[in-house]
Amino acid sequence: MKLLLTSGGVRNKSIHDALLDLLGKPIAESSALCIPTAGYAHPGGAGRAWNFIAGRGTECPMTELGWKSVGVLELSVLPSLDQELWEAEVRAADVLLVNGGDPLFLNYWMRQSGLAALLPTLTDTVWAGLSAGSMIMAPRIGDDFVGWRPPGGDDSTLGLVEFSIFPHLDHPDLTENTMEAAEKWAAALPHPAYALDDDTALKVTNGTVEVITEGHWKHFNDD
Numbered sequence: 001m002k003l004l005l006t007s008g009g010v011r012n013k014s015i016h017d018a019l020l021d022l023l024g025k026p027i028a029e030s031s032a033l034c035i036p037t038a039g040y041a042h043p044g045g046a047g048r049a050w051n052f053i054a055g056r057g058t059e060c061p062m063t064e065l066g067w068k069s070v071g072v073l074e075l076s077v078l079p080s081l082d083q084e085l086w087e088a089e090v091r092a093a094d095v096l097l098v099n100g101g102d103p104l105f106l107n108y109w110m111r112q113s114g115l116a117a118l119l120p121t122l123t124d125t126v127w128a129g130l131s132a133g134s135m136i137m138a139p140r141i142g143d144d145f146v147g148w149r150p151p152g153g154d155d156s157t158l159g160l161v162e163f164s165i166f167p168h169l170d171h172p173d174l175t176e177n178t179m180e181a182a183e184k185w186a187a188a189l190p191h192p193a194y195a196l197d198d199d200t201a202l203k204v205t206n207g208t209v210e211v212i213t214e215g216h217w218k219h220f221n222d223d
Contacts (some may be wrong), residue, residue: 001119001160002126002205005134007167008198009060016065018203018212022126023094030094032067037075037109038101038132041148045101052099060130060198062097070097075106078113090118095126098133100167105148107136107157116158131167134202138164142193144185161204166195169217179218186220193220 002022010016023030039048050056053072055064063070071089073096078086090096098106110116119127127137135141139159144166146155166182168174182195194202199215211217 001122004128004201004203006130006201007196009062009130011061012199012214014212014214015201027066029068031069032095032097033071033073033093034063034097035073036099038106039099041102041105062130075109075113083114095128098129100131100133102148103132103135103141106132108150135165137161142185142189163192164189169195169197192222
């Protein structure tokens with residue numbers, strides 16, 4: 001699977017160009033499935049999900065980029081269905097657009113739905129994450145980002161990359177997301193980590209990480 005791990009969506013030309021490179025074709029010729037699940041665990045979750053699906057998140061562009069088609073993959077529904085009903089649609093999609101919200105809630109439903117187990121087989125699919133949708137690729141999210149907690153769970157996530165992500169660095173509406181806070185967060189983790197502002201993303205192909213940025217970021221713990 002090819003990864004575009006964003007903090008704030010596809011919000012500048014550099015990130016947009018990275019997405020095109022991963023797709024290997026124009027957005028207008030690419031089919032997308034959007035995953036709104038993470039937003040439901042935050043206040044106003046129904047509205048968050050609708051804004052994401054409808055492409056109304058103008059500060060964090062994802063579904064509104066001009067895709068050939070966009071479908072909705074709600075993870076919490078999938079365990080009640082035969083996998084063959086949805087797996088074919090996932091395999092046919094060029095990109096999965098994964099909304100922000102609560103990363104542990106998203107991680108829980110990734111596993112419960114069976115999508116997490118399917119990801120390693122989606123070698124040609126692009127995963128485009130927004131905030132929590134990027135964070136869950138890490139081994140852990142760190143205690144600072146634990147909100148909703150799964151039964152008997154900790155801060156562990158999918159572990160498909162070897163680093164963690166601190167999103168929305170220095171965001172004007174998130175005054176706690178400072179570089180000092182990111183440094184303390186990273187110090188508590190046993191593996192590398194990145195702090196990303198909303199104009200920065202990580203492009204991951206074949207295990208190689210490339211920082212895509214028109215903003216600022218920092219890499220921690222790379223000993």
